[in-house]
Amino acid sequence: MNDLVLRSDCVVTPDGVVACDIGIVGERIVEIGAMGSLTGARLIDLVGRIVMPGGIDPHVHCDWPMPSGDGEAPAMTEPASVVSRAAVHGGTTMMIDFVRCIDGDSVADAIARRDAGWVGACHCDYAFHLMVEGDIAPPMLEQVGAAIGAGHPTVKIFTTDITPSRKGRMVDFGDIWEVFQVIAAQGGLAVIHAEDNDIVMHMYAKLFREGRTAFENMAEVHNALSEDLSFRRVIRLAESVKGTALYMLHTSAATGVAAIREARGRGIPIYGESLHQYMLYNSEDYKKPNGQIFHTYPSLKSPADQAALWGGTLDGSINCVATDELCCTLAQKTRGVRIDDVTGGNAGVEPRVALMYTEMVGRRGYSLQRFVDLVSSNAARIMGMYPRKGAIAVGSDADICVLDPTRRRVITASDLHETDYTPWEGWEAYAWPCLTVLRGKVVMEDGRLTGDVADGRWVSRAIDPAIIAGPVAL
Ligand SMILES: [Zn+2]
Ligand SMILES: [Zn+2]
Secondary structure (H helix, E strand, C coil), X not given: CEEEEEEEEEEEECCEEEEEEEEEECCEEEEEEECCCCCEEEEEECCCCEEEECEEECCECCCCECCCCCCCCCCECCCHHHHHHHHHHCCXXXXXXXXXXXXXXXXXXXXXXXXXXXXXXXXXXXXXXXXXXXXXXHHHHHHHHHHHHXXXXXXXXXXXXXXXXXXXCCCCHHHHHHHHHHXXXXXXXXXXXXXXXXXXXXXHHHHHHCCCXXXXXXXXXXXXXXXXXXXXXXXXXXXXXXXXXXXXXXXXXXXXXXXXXXXXXXXXXXXXXXXXXXXXXXXXXXXXXXXXXXXXXXXXCCHHHHHHHHHHHHHCCCCEEECCECCCCHHHHCCCCECCCCCCCXXXXXXXXXXXXXXXXXXXXXXXXXXXXXXXXHHHHHHCCCCCCCCCCCCCECCEEEEECCCCEECCHHHCCCCCCCCCCCCEECCEEEEEEECCEEEEECCEECCCCCCCCECCCCCCHHHHHCCCCC
């Protein structure tokens, strides 16, 4: 007998949307039977609701330093305990954050320290991208290679310092070349924050010279040309190191989408991520009151860029919609007012799944399957954890989100479990999560948290060789 049976006439499986019973024993899905055929210690009737794999957010930053005034210690964003609580309320059961690997520190120690902040302190499952910065010395390369083999197969690289005050993030192309060789040799995946540093820093200098320093001008600094040049340069470099697969973080412009699409057409293993704020807000929104709340780096772009991002979700060049979560208060988010000090990142891990259901299925007529791919399954496929995660299938972890289309609501910060503001204030959601299951345990039911802050577990990952061999159609 099963521990738990979920019954619905609308279950999104890898083989399509079906009516079925999902049988769960312990942490796993052990059988899928015709609707009405399975028995269990607990049976939850979800007829009329949408049963899908738990959301996966492949790009969050918990407990992360934010820009601060001169000489002040940086304020930190909310920790995993807070962000993951919001995540499970919103139907997300897995997040991938980052470990900063700094020269002079051991990568293994950095991972252990980061992990120590999450063990027993996260409501959902989690993993980390390695983040290398600055000059990459040979010992670092060796340690990154070892970490890839130890279940941390994704390596984040910046091609820019982002702002003039953040020197040291950027990795030069010589060192990226070296990192690519390690990633290719170990079967990892390069996760790229690509911007053209020359263009970005030139635009900072130009706008300062012209006295146009207000953050509302951000799209001129972190612009579409920068995305064009940097994406193409990274792609050419990756092409020269056989076995290098790319995942382009926070793609924001039509130029980025085009670069990914063309590279895929040439057979290069490259995948694209965008963010819900890039798809639904544009640079005009910076002019709204507290317009900083819509910002993350690179920047919001034009309506034409938004259209290209949506097009990318249909032609396979944009595969995942993430948040780039940096959960902080409204006061912290709006503290910076200039192009060089505005805080990036976003609050949004809780409404992401419902918002994307609304925009994709509700407003744009996407299939449930495509929507689920974009908010869950593709992240699992690309990031090396499919079908354990991101699938309702026999043998998969029983990570499940249930959306209730009868619970339409207008999003407001006070209903969420994130922080004191939301960039999604006033958006109507056509459905809302009513049940979240993490590895067989009901962790959220009817808006009540039933899980524990110690439920989350680190997930070891290994990239599927097919993802690296060529551009998998997702
Ligand atoms: Zn980034
Ligand atoms: Zn980020």
